[in-house]
Amino acid sequence: LHELCGLETPALLLDRDVLDRNVARVRDRTRQLGVELRPHTKTAKSIDVVRRVLDERARGITVSVLKEAEYFFEQGVRDMVYAVGIAPCKLPHIVSLIRRGVELTVVVDSMAAARLLAEAATAARTKVPVLIELDVDAHRCGVSPGSPLLLELGHELARSPAVELHGVLTHAGESYHCRSIDAIREMAERERAGAVAAAKRLRAVGLPAPVVSIGSTPTLLFAEQLAGATEVRAGVYMFNDLFMVGLGICGIEDVAISVLVSVIGHQPRRGWIITDGGWAALSKDRGTSTQSKDQGYGLVCDALGQPLPEDLIVASLNQEHGIIRQREDKPMDVMRLPVGTLLRILPNHACATAGQFDGYHVVVGTPPAVVDFWPRVNGWI
Amino acid sequence: LHELCGLETPALLLDRDVLDRNVARVRDRTRQLGVELRPHTKTAKSIDVVRRVLDERARGITVSVLKEAEYFFEQGVRDMVYAVGIAPCKLPHIVSLIRRGVELTVVVDSMAAARLLAEAATAARTKVPVLIELDVDAHRCGVSPGSPLLLELGHELARSPAVELHGVLTHAGESYHCRSIDAIREMAERERAGAVAAAKRLRAVGLPAPVVSIGSTPTLLFAEQLAGATEVRAGVYMFNDLFMVGLGICGIEDVAISVLVSVIGHQPRRGWIITDGGWAALSKDRGTSTQSKDQGYGLVCDALGQPLPEDLIVASLNQEHGIIRQREDKPMDVMRLPVGTLLRILPNHACATAGQFDGYHVVVGTPPAVVDFWPRVNGWI
Numbered sequence: 001l002h003e004l005c006g007l008e009t010p011a012l013l014l015d016r017d018v019l020d021r022n023v024a025r026v027r028d029r030t031r032q033l034g035v036e037l038r039p040h041t042k043t044a045k046s047i048d049v050v051r052r053v054l055d056e057r058a059r060g061i062t063v064s065v066l067k068e069a070e071y072f073f074e075q076g077v078r079d080m081v082y083a084v085g086i087a088p089c090k091l092p093h094i095v096s097l098i099r100r101g102v103e104l105t106v107v108v109d110s111m112a113a114a115r116l117l118a119e120a121a122t123a124a125r126t127k128v129p130v131l132i133e134l135d136v137d138a139h140r141c142g143v144s145p146g147s148p149l150l151l152e153l154g155h156e157l158a159r160s161p162a163v164e165l166h167g168v169l170t171h172a173g174e175s176y177h178c179r180s181i182d183a184i185r186e187m188a189e190r191e192r193a194g195a196v197a198a199a200k201r202l203r204a205v206g207l208p209a210p211v212v213s214i215g216s217t218p219t220l221l222f223a224e225q226l227a228g229a230t231e232v233r234a235g236v237y238m239f240n241d242l243f244m245v246g247l248g249i250c251g252i253e254d255v256a257i258s259v260l261v262s263v264i265g266h267q268p269r270r271g272w273i274i275t276d277g278g279w280a281a282l283s284k285d286r287g288t289s290t291q292s293k294d295q296g297y298g299l300v301c302d303a304l305g306q307p308l309p310e311d312l313i314v315a316s317l318n319q320e321h322g323i324i325r326q327r328e329d330k331p332m333d334v335m336r337l338p339v340g341t342l343l344r345i346l347p348n349h350a351c352a353t354a355g356q357f358d359g360y361h362v363v364v365g366t367p368p369a370v371v372d373f374w375p376r377v378n379g380w381i
Numbered sequence: 382l383h384e385l386c387g388l389e390t391p392a393l394l395l396d397r398d399v400l401d402r403n404v405a406r407v408r409d410r411t412r413q414l415g416v417e418l419r420p421h422t423k424t425a426k427s428i429d430v431v432r433r434v435l436d437e438r439a440r441g442i443t444v445s446v447l448k449e450a451e452y453f454f455e456q457g458v459r460d461m462v463y464a465v466g467i468a469p470c471k472l473p474h475i476v477s478l479i480r481r482g483v484e485l486t487v488v489v490d491s492m493a494a495a496r497l498l499a500e501a502a503t504a505a506r507t508k509v510p511v512l513i514e515l516d517v518d519a520h521r522c523g524v525s526p527g528s529p530l531l532l533e534l535g536h537e538l539a540r541s542p543a544v545e546l547h548g549v550l551t552h553a554g555e556s557y558h559c560r561s562i563d564a565i566r567e568m569a570e571r572e573r574a575g576a577v578a579a580a581k582r583l584r585a586v587g588l589p590a591p592v593v594s595i596g597s598t599p600t601l602l603f604a605e606q607l608a609g610a611t612e613v614r615a616g617v618y619m620f621n622d623l624f625m626v627g628l629g630i631c632g633i634e635d636v637a638i639s640v641l642v643s644v645i646g647h648q649p650r651r652g653w654i655i656t657d658g659g660w661a662a663l664s665k666d667r668g669t670s671t672q673s674k675d676q677g678y679g680l681v682c683d684a685l686g687q688p689l690p691e692d693l694i695v696a697s698l699n700q701e702h703g704i705i706r707q708r709e710d711k712p713m714d715v716m717r718l719p720v721g722t723l724l725r726i727l728p729n730h731a732c733a734t735a736g737q738f739d740g741y742h743v744v745v746g747t748p749p750a751v752v753d754f755w756p757r758v759n760g761w762i
Contacts, residue, residue, distance in 0.1 A: 005470065006470075007470065008447075008468075008470050008471055008474060008761060008762050009468050009470055009471075009761075010761060011761075042700055042701070064661075064700055064701045065661075065701060066389075084645070084657060084701045084702065085645035085646045085655065085657075086645065087389075087390050087643030087644075087645050087657045087721065088643065088720065088721035089386065089387075089388065089389055089390055089643055089721070089723075090389055090390075090643075093389060109646050110646055110647065110720055112719055112720040112721075113645070113646070113720050116720065116721065135648075138651070140655065140699065140702055140704065141645075141646050141648075141655050141702065173699065262468030262469065262470055262471075263468075264465070264466035264467065264468050264494070264522075265466045265490050265491055265494070265522050266491065267516075267522075270519070274466065274521065274522050276465060276466075276468045279666075279733060280445075280446075280736060281761075283664070283665060284664060284665040284666050284667070284733065285660075285665050286665070286667075318521065318554065319423055319445055319732055319733075320423070320445045320446060320465045321465065321521055321522065323521065338493055339469065339491055339493040339494050339497065340468065340469035340470070340493075340497065342470075351700055352660060352665065352700075355661060357760070358760050379738070379739050380389060380390075380391060380392075380662075381389050
């Protein structure tokens with residue numbers, strides 16, 4: 001506690017022991033399932049976090065923006081999948097990364113993107129590895145595993161000597177909206193089966209598909225088997241968050257990050273405690289609003305990380321102000337938490353909240369000792 | 382258009398002509414109302430923007446975090462109000478800024494904060510200017526203008542030679558939730574009258590209150606008169622946003638910032654256009670969801686900044702993906718906007734969206750020429 005007092009609030013805390021436990025859990029799962037892990041770095045955006053994940057079964061990473069690719073390459077990671085469909089304006093950046101030695105695999109899900117990629121790769125005299133992005137759950141992007149477009153795309157990519165078809169990739173994003181562990185398990189099977197079927201169709205017409213890349217934190221944790229998949233991608237599991245707690249995949253004690261805030265005032269008659277943790281710190285993510293337990297903009301813990309007995313949530317946010325009250329909006333003795341009290345807010349969505357900060361104050365033990373600061377790489381260019 | 386093609390998406394654009402028009406509008410209003418302007422820099426966080434606002438009637442600024450104070454001081458601005466209640470952990474930083482020559486005024490709304498401030502100022506042998514924060518609309522912080530606490534606080538602050546009471550400050554944040562211009566006008570009067578009454582009460586007992594600081598963009602634009610107020614604070618007016626459009630205080634053409642995104646894919650049967658502008662770029666602000674026209678996560682314009690005839694909004698967001706569809710979710714020819722098409726998304730909330738970026742690509746004219754890059758100061762320390 002004493003050490004947290006040396007920080008200016010709001011500050012992002014990362015509990016290293018919880019991180020390591022979360023990392024070990026997924027490492028055990030991938031061993032058990034017999035797949036490689038390709039951690040998604042979009043949540044942590046930190047080499048210090050990702051170094052704790054990489055090992056002989058997790059040699060490459062998944063990135064969401066090219067700035068992450070630059071950063072992790074500079075930190076010694078070479079093998080990466082850029083898992084967002086290519087915008088043509090980024091093609092020069094992509095080919096320049098590949099020429100610098102990044103083993104950067106891209107994804108395509110349209111003939112237009114495939115042709116633009118082949119043209120850019122040809123012009124730059126590089127060879128770009130590519131995966132066909134699949135849609136297994138009507139979530140967002142991708143081609144249907146059973147569609148004619150899958151094979152058209154495969155042939156189009158195989159035609160160009162400047163691209164190298166490596167297989168297929170999918171992400172069952174709808175697993176985030178499952179209402180039960182059984183539903184997640186079914187979604188995991190749908191993700192696996194769709195990707196494996198698509199790879200088989202490609203191979204059946206003589207196209208190469210050695211890579212079958214699938215994954216999300218929920219489907220990885222509850223899949224019964226992943227036969228045919230070669231690698232799984234997951235990222236949020238490193239930190240977890242209230243949304244994952246609401247999905248039933250972890251407990252409150254497994255959430256590794258929190259935002260340290262200070263009490264700056266009170267409105268006793270309204271039962272409000274005002275803090276300096278606004279949306280600039282927490283983000284405006286309201287993911288848990290669609291779950292059975294709505295956590296507002298975050299669950300309030302004491303400086304040791306324990307939820308307060310009054311069951312407090314962050315009820316509303318302005319840019320640099322947070323208003324805390326009881327979940328049920330009952331009157332409480334707000335003066336029990338005087339001006340200057342340090343509180344820790346558990347976030348709805350780890351990716352969104354962590355993205356509001358330049359880095360992590362790494363804490364260990366109880367009372368927490370601040371042992372390090374791990375910077376993040378935010379932004380796009 | 383050609384010049385925008387040189388940017389990697391997502392990118393934050395700032396139309397300099399619209400900015401200058403917005404700045405002139407508020408400058409005219411403050412002249413007409415006979416008050417000084419103290420622009421709030423929490424929206425723009427850029428000296429290049431704020432230099433266009435400062436003049437002989439707007440010599441100081443309002444900041445929301447101490448990092449803004451540091452940055453603007455380094456850029457030559459000395460006079461500033463830090464308009465967020467003090468967290469005790471920030472007191473050493475505050476006194477160090479004052480010792481370096483920042484004319485930094487702070488706000489307090491509790492005896493606890495007043496005492497902690499006086500102790501820190503005394504220990505540091507500095508003199509800290511302070512305003513008492515008022516609550517005129519049950520929005521967030523502050524003491525009621527008619528409360529006994531106002532005078533208690535005044536006497537407490539006057540007692541310490543290390544603090545210097547300058548007056549009162551309030552912000553009618555509830556003006557953002559008004560349903561009509563008349564309601565905003567009433568709120569403006571409530572803000573003015575409450576602050577003036579509080580200053581009078583302080584003066585009546587012999588306490589100094591030369592400063593009566595009020596303001597928000599809506600109340601400033603629609604106040605009938607501001608007699609007794611010495612300065613107004615407003616920030617979002619520099620850029621405007623869809624929330625301000627929904628409030629009726631400006632038009633779509635007055636929104637100065639937009640996020641440039643690329644089309645990266647389609648789901649033709651669902652009527653979806655996929656872009657690379659996710660919540661990491663747009664923020665998750667859903668402010669317009671409570672207004673009569675819900676703009677989703679943003680209104681879609683072409684690369685010239687004109688809303689598209691199909692009335693498209695950003696319907697959902699993932700971290701680096703945005704899904705665009707018609708507002709009424711009707712089928713449309715999504716292939717009309719092929720992969721690589723550049724679109725500009727007008728944001729719900731300028732402060733939140735701008736906060737996701739390191740700076741502004743400044744554009745002028747039609748087709749837009751990119752004439753500059755203006756960096757932002759984000760974060761806290």
